[in-house]
Amino acid sequence: DGGITQSPKYLFRKEGQNVTLSCEQNLNHDAMYWYRQDPGQGLRLIYYSQIVNDFQKGDIAEGYSVSREKKESFPLTVTSAQKNPTAFYLCASSMYIIGDEQYFGPGTRLTVT
Amino acid sequence: RKEVEQDPGPFNVPEGATVAFNCTYSNSASQSFFWYRQDCRKEPKLLMSVYSSGNEDGRFTAQLNRASQYISLLIRDSKLSDSATYLCVVKRTTDSWGKFQFGAGTQVVVTP
Numbered sequence: 001d002g003g004i005t006q007s008p009k010y011l012f013r014k015e016g017q018n019v020t021l022s023c024e025q026n027l028n029h030d031a032m033y034w035y036r037q038d039p040g041q042g043l044r045l046i047y048y049s050q051i052v053n054d055f056q057k058g059d060i061a062e063g064y065s066v067s068r069e070k071k072e073s074f075p076l077t078v079t080s081a082q083k084n085p086t087a088f089y090l091c092a093s094s095m096y097i098i099g100d101e102q103y104f105g106p107g108t109r110l111t112v113t
Numbered sequence: 114r115k116e117v118e119q120d121p122g123p124f125n126v127p128e129g130a131t132v133a134f135n136c137t138y139s140n141s142a143s144q145s146f147f148w149y150r151q152d153c154r155k156e157p158k159l160l161m162s163v164y165s166s167g168n169e170d171g172r173f174t175a176q177l178n179r180a181s182q183y184i185s186l187l188i189r190d191s192k193l194s195d196s197a198t199y200l201c202v203v204k205r206t207t208d209s210w211g212k213f214q215f216g217a218g219t220q221v222v223v224t225p
Contacts, residue, residue, distance in 0.1 A: 033213070035215075040121075040217070041217055042117070042200070042215040042216055042217035042218065043157070043200075043215040045212070045213075048212075088154075090156055090157070100145075101145075101147055101159050101162060102159075102202075102213055103159070104156040104157050104158070105156060106155070106156050107155070107156050109154075
């Protein structure tokens with residue numbers, strides 16, 4: 001089955017700790033994305049990557065970091081510098097084609113106390 | 114001004130009725146348009162792409178109006194299972210690839 005997996009589904013951390021969210025896809029998609037969603041708000045882009053070993057900041061990259069060492073994997077680290085990290089984090093991927101749609105993983109719900 | 118705007122709703126719809134709602138976008142360079150459905154506490158799932166000529170998928174019809182910069186979604190014969198938040202997504206081409214912009218969503222509640 002092709003798709004995007006994210007783990008874990010729920011994550012709890014203490015303030016001041018870094019945490020890494022996993023995202024893996026076997027769709028052979030070139031582009032991958034990280035979004036966060038807060039209640040009542042639209043998705044906001046954190047980072048995106050077009051190809052391996054290349055990634056770009058999105059609209060709200062401060063306090064986050066990513067890597068893209070493999071085409072299939074795009075992990076996101078939420079650092080202690082992120083002021084309000086509690087949110088629903090969604091990973092997505094798409095083919096490198098104009099007009100192509102994005103597909104989402106099931107998301108990770110992060111709670112920092 | 115947000116790049117993609119939607120009426121948040123909720124649109125309360127009796128089962129079997131028709132509901133329609135729009136999404137406006139501000140960037141005329143937008144090239145691709147999509148409707149996604151998001152259930153509570155779940156990931157968005159692609160409902161349909163929106164083509165220039167308009168398109169239909171079963172009970173769902175999407176239209177694009179480039180002159181007025183909006184897209185619309187119409188749901189006929191609403192089912193209880195249609196209750197969800199519908200996200201409008203616009204993709205524009207910057208540099209050599211496209212960046213997706215999401216609306217905050219329109220909530221639809223279908224009642225018995």
